[in-house]
Each structure stands twice: as C-alpha cells, then as structure tokens.
Amino acid sequence: MTKLGQAEFADFITETFVKNRLEQLLAENEKTSLNSKNSEDIYRKFPSSRDVV
Numbered sequence: 001m002t003k004l005g006q007a008e009f010a011d012f013i014t015e016t017f018v019k020n021r022l023e024q025l026l027a028e029n030e031k032t033s034l035n036s037k038n039s040e041d042i043y044r045k046f047p048s049s050r051d052v053v
Contacts, residue, residue, distance in 0.1 A: 004012060
C-alpha cells in the first residue's frame with residue numbers, strides 16, 4: 001500500500017466523501033422523481049375540476 005501525505009490524504013477523503021454524498025443525492029432524487037411520476041400517473045386518471053364544470 002502506498003503512503004499518503006497530508007495533502008494526498010485530504011484529497012482522498014474529500015473525493016470519497018463527495019462520491020458517496022453524490023450517490024446518496026442521486027438516489028434520493030431518483031426516488032423523488034419516481035414518486036412524482038407515479039402521482040402524476042395516478043391523478044391523470046381522474047377528471048380535473050375544470051373538466052367537470
């Protein structure tokens with residue numbers, strides 16, 4: 001295993017944190033998008049108040 005200096009270690013930790021956080025954010029965003037899409041599909045089946053009048 002290679003030895004890392006302080007700067008290299010800080011870069012490594014930062015890069016690892018950013019990748020993990022980015023993956024979490026993307027996963028959350030994907031869930032939110034999927035929930036929104038499901039809601040839109042469900043409500044599309046019902047007539048709106050404008051259509052009823």
